[in-house]
Amino acid sequence: MKYVLLTLISAMLLSISWPTYGIPFFIFFALVPLLMMEHGVSKFSDYNRKSWVVFGLSYLCFVIWNTVTTGWLYGSKNPDGSHSMMAVLFPVLVNSLLYALVFQCYHWYKNAQGTYWGLAFLIAIWMSFEKFHLGWELTWPWLNLGNAFSDYPKLIQWYDTLGATGGSFWILLTNVLIFYTVRIWQAGRKRKDLIKNTSIVAALIIFPMIISVVKYNSFDEKPIGSVNVLMLQPDLDPYAEKYSQDSLTIENDLLSLAERNSKGKIDYYIAPETALPGNGSISETAFEKSMIINNLKSFLSKHPGSVFTTGISSHHFYTSENNLPKEAYQLNPGLWVERFNSAIQVIPDQKVEVYHKGKLVPGVEIFPYMSYLKPLLGNAMINLGGTVASLGTDKERTAFSNPFNKGNIAPIICYESIYGEFTGDYVKKGANFLAIMTNDSWWGVTEGHKQLLSYARLRAIETRREIARAANSGISAHINAKGEIIEDTFYGDKTALYARVNLYDGMTFYTKAGDLLSRFSIFAFGFLLFYFLIKWFQNKTKKN
Secondary structure, three states: OHHHHHHHHHHHHHHHOOOOOOOHHHHHOOOHHHHHHHHHHHHHOOOOOHHHHHHHHHHHHHHHHHHHHHHHHHHOEOOOOOEOHHHHHHHHHHHHHHHHHHHHHHHHHHHHHOHHHHHHHHHHHHHHHHHHHOOOOOOOHHHOHHHHHOOOHHHOOOHHHHHHHHHHHHHHHHHHHHHHHHHHHHHHOOHHHHHHHHHHHHHHHHHHHHHHHHHHHHOOOOOOEEEEEEEEEOOOOOOOOOOOOOHHHHHHHHHHHHHHOOOOOOOEEEOOOOOEOOOOOEEHHHHHHOHHHHHHHHHHHOOOOOEEEEEEEEEEEEOOOOOOOOOOEEEEOOEEEEEEEEEEEEOOOOOOEEEEOOOOOEOOOEOOOHHHHHHHHOOOOOOOOOOOOOOOOOOOOOOEEOOOOOOEEEEEEHHHHHOHHHHHHHHHOOOOEEEEEEOOOOOOOOHHHHHHHHHHHHHHHHHOOOEEEEEOOOOOEEEOOOOOEEEEOOOOOOEEEEEEEEEOOOOOHHHHHOOHHHHHHHHHHHHHHHHHHHHHHHHHHHHO
16 A cells, blocks of 8 residues: 555656646655655565556556646547547556656666666666657657746756756756665665765755856846737637638738737737638648738738738648658549648748748647558547648748848747757757747647746747747747746737847857757666666576
């Protein structure tokens, strides 16, 4: 029973550490009870199948954590209006399984190599898993540990050096040292060792925070200029309005919203993800003939010096199978189409610039590993406004330059804002401020859209770029380069948010180096695994 209790304590501590409702300081020892459970089961229990017990209890812990922190996915609805159980069950159960497998590998390695090597292996494999979770087609880094402090930017200003993945390393190392301190005390009851190890743990927690506060108070990077931005929040119900209303009606309402709130000179009008055209999509081979696009240009002709950046649904037709993208699918004999979740920049008398979303939501915008899973799952994609087929992507990031001022905008689309190193690629392309275009109103008034906004603050710190965030139903926000929300809107309001956004051209160490600690951890993971295999082979040779 005590092992179940330890598991539940870890689950509770992980859950109450999470933004945007929790207190992140619990995350520093949230894994300690789980580590104590594993140690107790391995060393002191009389279970016949100890590995299965460790796996079952750790899976229980991670299921509770995933359910509490991401259970808002239940707000997603099927086309018939019912709640989508697949939208919550698949991420919760599969993500929990992956975490449990990581912990199980630690259990096996620790039993084979001892506690010290095992704890080093835990940090290496957990960090490697988080990095892997950022890149594969079932990517879901929502619960990467470094995200826990997103609501406390003053304490994580050093993320501009090591990023949110550095935060994960910080949290894992602290948990491991606290567990180590507990074990040393249990083994020897030596007060001197307890004081020494406790002091090390306290320094590990406090020292990065002190550095952060110093960096926060001394931040004096000078902007190279500023731009006036108007973020549009049309508040269209994604189930009842956004994909059922007439496209021109949606556009007219959006432009009326922009016109009513145009006080003085506006450099950028920014509209949310897939704000246009509503139902259907716009052909990229006929941008110049599109009534939707030309209406935007007509609006801009009344506002000289302004540009319009918006999310759209777009498509590209193909009439030949030669060089056909793998995401393209056949409509009719001799006709294929590839669809995109895109961002465009519209300027009168200039060619429309377009960027295709590069990080797609698994099960919504991409059918992960289609050739393997489709025979098993069938058409199990979640229909959230448009397509039940995988979308096309751009392989590289893009920054839209502005001919009227120094602005170079990063057209970040919704889910992309969770990815630190990925966002840094926009800055490497010359972006001097970040625009996040999002439609995160699928889940209603839950923690979902709040957490996504909170994670954007991490990207501001990592890149030292200000953010203009335009959301369909809220929360639209202006975030400064220190990760502070300067001004925001209410969820569910039909409104617009004006901001004077500063432009920065410096490049942080994190932007240059990316997830450095993750790559080091992957190397350490490989070394530890190789070391184990060498020892195993040597022992087997001796026995023979």
